Structure formats: structure tokens, C-alpha cells
Amino acid sequence: MFVINCPYCGERDQSEFSCGGEAHIVRPKQPTELSDDEWAEYLFMRKNIKGVQFERWNHAHGCRKWFNMVRDTSNDKIHAVYKMGEKPPVI
Amino acid sequence: MTKYRINKTRFIDQTKTVSFTFDSKEYHGFEGDTLASALLSNGIHLVGRSFKYHRPRGIMSCGSEEPNAICQINDNTDFTEPNVRITEIELYEGLKASSQNCWPNLNFDIGGINNLISPFIPAGFYYKTFMWPKSFWKKIYEPLIRLSAGLGKSPTQPDPDIYDHKHEHCDVLVIGGGISGIISAKIAAKNNLKTILIDDKKILGGSTIYQNNKNFIIDNQKSNEWLMNEISELERLDNLIIKTRTSLAAFHSYNYLLAKENISDHLPLDKKNGGIRQRLWKIRADKVIVAAGAIERPLIFNNNDRPGIILANSVKKYLDFYGVSSGLNNIIFTNNDSAYETAVSLFEKGISVKIIDIRKKSSSNIVKDAEDLGIEIYWNSTVVNTFGYKKIKSIEIMNLSEDGSNVTGNKHKIQCDCLSISGGWTPMVHMHTQSGGKLDFREIDQVFVPSEKSENHINVGSCNGDFELEEIVKNTNNKVKKFLNINESVFDKISVSCSKELEKKNIWLLPNTISEGKTKSFIDFQNDSTAKDIKLALREGFKSIEHVKRYTTTGMATDQGKLSNMHALGIIADTAGVKMGTLGTTTFRPPFTPLTFGAIVGRSVGKFFDVLRKTSIHEWHVQNNAKFENVGQWKRPWYYPINNENLHDAVQRESKTARDSAGILDASTLGKIDIQGSDASEFLNRVYTNAWSKLGIGKCRYGLMLNEDGMVYDDGVTTRLDENHYLMTTTTGGAANVLSKLEDYLQTEWRELDVYLTSVTDHYSTASICGPNSKKILKKLFPNKDFSDEAFPHMSYQDAIIDKIECRIMRISFTGELSYEINIESKYGRSLWENCIKAGEEYKITPYGTETMHLLRAEKGFIIVGQDTDGTMTPIDLQMDWIVSKKKYDFIGKRSLYRSDTIKEDRKQLVGLLTDDPNEILEEGAQIVSELDKKPVKMIGHVTSSYFSPNLNKSIALAVVKGGKKMKGQKLFVPMENKNINVTVSDFIFLDKENKRINA
């Protein structure tokens, strides 16, 4: 169980957080103009990388804020944590 | 003293006798004994039968690696526990232990027949034999396997013990209280670091605490004496917490560790006093030092499993720690020097001992000592067979060929009553690998050692592959100093000397004259897998160690292969002709030793299992005989039986009264979300399928919420309280998830919206009054209010005051009846409710529960999200096209509603079902078919809600059926176990299609 540095609260146990999957998948602004395939790409397709992955996390049992996190899924090393709307760091 | 208790030690109080029973026979031991040492002191070796062949088995070790000696304790009591390792049970007065896996008893076991037919039970036997014919599985194979499988008996009563969980944080956690752990803990604690030292034994000191051999000297003292002083100094250190009887269960990432502390397992039943039995520590440590030690390896030769064959260092511990000799006529069979310590110890106590060594020579100090003492040593020799059924009686030995691959010369028979074996040592790398660490293979002594990459944990002592006292002390000191950034330690200048092993030799499977197929060379003693089984698996084409392990079940017993894994790997490598280091190892998974379920769940049992939520009206429901059902964490009234009514009768009465006169429902559990902000209307437009911009202040609207995939997610009525202020209701079970989902969109996708969400579910209590007389009841409650349809129309809300308390009245309907909902601050919920009941008395108002609510909704074809939907239903599938706005540019899930999959016409769609026999009630969940004869029968749907409607006097059901929209009037079948029920597809609105009752 890892320790996550919530950008609003500081270090807390993983059990306080929930993971919201891959980050930086922006909801299309004009969904009606997309083909089935394009919409399916947004809706279903996720990378699920073994290695460095950009993820959304929510401090569900804390400040309830969503934020982004860069985690190596092969060893759970957390490389960075940053707020929604902030530019992703270069890893 | 018994015949075998030949030595007095400081660890056993021989003035305090403890009596216990094993298989109902009474024995005596002393305070400080384990069950194993006490049994051995009584000459008992045979303690169990093996799993597959039911071969007699004895105590083989002195610790958690024990594969054979497991027992059931306190059988036939609430406290009974199976599969407890005899070597780890601290003896207490009145302990009752019994052997497992034997019938009718340990000495005569019917299952022993498996041993005779063992040529027919090869590796993968179960997989191969019970495959065919299929019909035999349920009636013949499974009962047979169940009868003979399993170890011990599960308790039949709830566990009366209390278990606890506790969080702990520290700078340094040291795992293992042997010499390297003690050195580490002292260095850390003396440098002002908050340190915790845990050890699974009662007494610290590991194997050094009974190392009284004169070759092992620290600062001019025997190593055990030196360590004894160190331990008493440790106890005086302020920032060191020592936890004995505490074993590490798991080492997770980020230095999060679980350790189980035994608090009362060593106490007699009558002294436990209802206290805590075990505590699970959840430790977050800044730094972790693993000093877990090493396990002695057995040797693999024919019939190496008889009672009386014990690991050599365990024989030494029984002798020098417990004062018990495992035999009076000992043979030691070894490939290394450490077993000579056992030999010398035995000899010095006047016990007969001989040594068989597979090496050609050894020139170390300890071997010289043995030779000087006159102990007979057979060099370059191996054991080829053993004899004695319930206890070893003799062995046969032969010489090894030059390269060790064969035996030569004549067999030589030697009598004995105990055979100590030692195949070298295996570092306990389990903790290291659990934390994610990798291993390196060290060729010289054939061991896997930690490959250290982490900055936050290290391994010291023999678990790191340091086996000799001098390197243990020096390396531990240096490594810990570096790890903790410390310049000097009290151990920098101590002098250490020890016997050093110079000659090493290892043979994973010792050679024999008999062909392999006819030998029983056990590798995994608990699961009865042999060298032959592993070779067979390789011949059958298994290559990966993980596959061989599962096929042969090697390493898969309760001991997780602590003694067997290395030999399995070694034999695979030898047979396949590859280097052992290239094979990798199997994965070591937590827990290191089995955990009780009690320790895992801790206090979260009974009423603490989950949070229980009650409405402010709950006590009234209880007093009025409500039966409750769980909806999420909520307790909701299910129905209110009068006299001896059953569920059906009560629901029929409640439903009839609600439609004929008046009914009242506690709707407080519905989720309530307060929505405010200048973009609140726009926000609702985006989250619901219908349009919200034009909803007037004071008006209410039903909304349907989808997932982005277009499937129905939740529903409820939202009220516009003010220009920028709404109150949303959600389903009871969906409240928390809906709030999270909405917050997610606001924080991530729609950060530009000015909207604030607050959960107010618990802030308000809700009484929902329905029925043709509801208006009259409201009028009585609020005499000054105009309830005419013009002044207070359907789907609108007004503020009101009752008993000087402000409340909100919404004219909205759950049931299709004329209805009002009154929301009031929770603390006034009960009084509001009682007022409603009083005002409704003259109309025979009936409180009704969730069952009646569902029935009333089903009559009207109102869906229940989660009952009539299951995450695969679009609003179109539900025939709710009317609620999906065509004009809105976008809302959550809109685009998915015309994906190729969601527009298919043969999707499951909501329909009504009427049974041909109006008294026949369908079962919810029952499958629906259109043809009965054609096989395989094609399932085309299932029943989602089904009731007998008292208002229509017939059975009604909602169902989802493939292409159901176009099937109205069609005959279908609901096949049940004993009959087929004929049904007709109907409209799903069964009652008041014209919605007249809502304004009645």
C-alpha cells in the first residue's frame, strides 16, 4: 500500500484514495460530430501500461479533490503528483 | 526428568510441570516448552500422517518451516484451530492437541493404503484421473476427494476470541531478533531513531542464543553469553519497542508491513479472560532492516520422511535450548560443517553420535573438534535407505562415486533412533521479495540472495547470505551504519572468531542403487511430492517452475514450500541441464505464515462489519413492528405486518390501502444533493437526459442520468428552489456514487462551471404521503395552505411551517397516486411522521415499506434503477424515449445512444408480462424463452420485477426481453424446475395509463 502526496492535504495512505484510470483523456467537446470509432476510442480505449503511467486519482476519504499522478505500474514508484489543469511533468 | 530430557537449560523451568494431552493421552512437559519439545521429551516422534500417502510423519524442525508436525488444538471446543504447527505452540496447562489427517487413528490409519498403491498416484493424478467420464464427477469423484482431502477440521461455532488491529509508525523496523537483528536494533535505537524490533519467538536471540560451542567467540565470550548480555542491554533502551511472539505476515511496497502479535495463545483457556487473542500491527516504517535468518535444508534421499528424521540444527535447539535429546543413538547426515555443532553438543552430553558426510573431507575447526573427540565420521558417503515404520530404526549407507552422481561399493547398515539431516542453509528472502525485491543466485553455496536496489530496506545476517558469525557481525554493523547514515557504533571494535567452512558440496538429489521410479525421495513433505514426481512433470513437457509447482503441488501446502522450493528448483535444473540461477524462483506471496481469519478481520465483525444507517424515524418503525431490509448501508422498513401477517399478506393490504385511501413511506434514505451556483441549470442540462433551463422556480422535474456509455445510471426528482439553487434526489443506493461522479465532472471536465455540490441526505427527513385522501391529510396538517390543483399543482414545491418548524412540501409521486412529500430537518423527522400518522388516522393511513413501494411502482411501470436496470439498459431499451431530449446538443451519454451497438433492435427491452393463470406469480430473475422444444434452449430475457397486484387482482411482471418492444401480445414461456409457465407480453403500464390518479 503506497503513500500518496495529495497536492491539497499532503502524505496520506493509499486507502484514502481511489484511482480514476488513465489521465489526460479529454472528453470531446463535440461528441455528436464524432464517428462511432472516434467516440469508442474516447469511451473504451485505455493504454494500461506496464511502466510509467499518467493517472487520475481522487482523495475520496479526504478533501475529495481529483488530481493527477505519474506512477510506474511495475514498481508503484510515484514520480509526480499535480493538480487538475496543471501541465503534466516530463518524466 | 524423562529419559530424553537430559539437559538443564536456562530457558526451561524444570520446577514447573505442565500437563497436556496429545490424542487424548496425558503427558507432562515444563514451562518454556513448545508442544514439540514436550512431545520429544516423552519420546514421541510420530505426530501425523502425510497428506497423500498417509505415511507416518514426525517432528522435523523447530520453527515455522515445519511441514509435518501440524495438529488440531482444543478440538470440540469453540476455540479449536486446525493446522497449527506443533513446533510453534507454546505449552500451557490443559492444552489439548490431536493429530490430523488420520482415520481411525494415528497408529492405524486406513488411508495408509494410499502408500501401497502409490505407484498409481503419480504427479497430476487428480488432473488425469478425474477428468472422465464427466457424469462421475458430481456423485463419485467429488465426494471421494472431499472425504480424503483437507487438513484438520474447521470450527463449527463462531470464533469467541477478540482480535485487534493497530497502526504503528516508526523510523526503523527490524524484522527478526537473532544476532544481526539485535545488532541492528541497538545501532538504530542508540542513534535516537524510534525503532521496533519484532520476533516470532517468545525469547530473542535466534539460533545464537543457544550457540555454546567454544569455536564461536565474541569479545572473549561464548557467543550465546555475549548475546545474552546484549539482550538485557536492549531492554534498557528508551526508543526501542521490542515485540516478541510477533511474526511478520506481509511486506508491502512503501514499507507498509503487517505483523501478527500473539497475545494470549500461550495462555491456558481459563486464563485468557476474554482479552484480545491476536493483534495485527499495520506498520509504516521509514526504514526496514530484514534480519529474518535462514532455514536449514533437508537432504533428498530414499525414504527421507520417517519419524525421527529431523533437521540437524533443530536437534541442537531441542538439546541446548529445551534440554531434550531427540534420540539416544544419533546419526548425523550432512553436506556441511554446521551439523558438526549438533554432533559435538550431543557428544558432550554423553549421547551416542555418528556422522555421515557427502564431502571427502573438511578441515575446519569444528570438524577437527569432532574428530578429536573421537566421533566416527563416514566421509564421501550417502544414505540410500532408511528403515522403521513409525520411527526410524536403521539406515543403509554407501560410498559416493568420484563425481557424486552415483553410489559405489557395498551397502552398510547402521542402527539409530534419530537421523539428523543438514543440506546447508537457505536465506529467508521471502520478505525481500514480497516488498518487490529481486534475487541473485550465488553459485558457491547454491543460494538465492537479495539483490538490493531499494533505498528504504536492507537485508542483514543469514537472510542476506552471511552464514558465518564473523561476517554476520561485521557486515551487519557496517551495512546498518551506512543505511542509517551513522559514523560510529558500539560494534566497531568487537572481536569475533568462529569456525570457517572451507569445503562445500551440494547434491540436490542423492544417488541410489534403486531405480528412481521405485524410490520415495520426498521434497515437499506436507504435500507428499517426490523427486520422481518432478522428473515426471518435466518428462511430460512442463518447463516453467510455476507450472511444475502447480502440477506436482510442490510448495503449495500450508508451509508454502519453505523446505522444498530450493530442491525442486535444483532437481529441475539438474534434470533439464540448465543453470539454477537462470530458472528464476516461484513467487513468495504473503502471508509468510498462515494468518487466522480473526486477525485479518480484527474488530470488523458483527455489528462492526459495516456502517449502519438509520433514519430519524427508525425507532417508530421498530415500535410499529416493521420488518427491515438492507439497502446499501441503510436499514429500510420492508413491510409492517399486523398480527401474524406474512410478507405477501402485509404487502397486499398496504398496497390496497395506499391506492384506496392513503399510505405513508419513510423516504429519508433517498440521496439528496444540494446544487448551487450561477451555472447550476447548465450543469443539470449536461448531467440529465432531459432539458432543465426552462424549469420554473418552485417546480420539480424527474430526471434520468446516464453513464457516458449511454446506460441508465440513476434517476430522481430535482426541485428548483431558487434561481441558482436546486435540490437533487437520487436513489438510496446510488447517492454516494452519483455525488462522486458529478464532482468528477465538475473538477475535471467542466472546470469552467460555477457549481457547488453538497450532500444533504442526512440533513432532511422525508415523509411521503400518497393516495386519494392524501390531500385531505395535508390540509389537516397545514390548515392555512391552499392545496387546490391551481394553487399547488403536481410537480411543484412550496415552503410551509408545521409546529413552528420550517419544511418543504413537494407534490411529486413515487407511485402514480396523488402524493406529497414533506422534507424537514432530520431532528424533527419523527415528530413530523407522527403528526402525519395522527392526521391520517381517520383515513386509515397505512405505513408501507419498500416491498409495497416496488409493487406500486411496478403497477405503473415505473422502473427501479438497479432492479429493472443492470447497467446495460439505455433509456430507449426502457421505452423511455420521452425523457431523452432531442434538442439538447450534448449530455452525459448522448453520443452513445446511437452507437451501432445501442441502436440494435434485438437489444433486451423492457416489457410487461402477464401470466396466463392470473394467480401464478413469476420468480424475479427467471429466464424467458420463446421456444421449448429446440435445444439448446435460447434465453431471450429475464423477469426483473414480479408481484401479485391487489389493485388489479392479478399477477403482473416487468421483464427485459430481446426485441421485446415489438412483441406485444406474443406468447412466451418461463421455464421453471418443474413446469413451464405460459406468459403473454403486454404493455408495461398495468394501471391508470391515463395518469388520472395523480390529480384525483
Ligand SMILES: [Zn+2]
Ligand atoms: Zn486531499
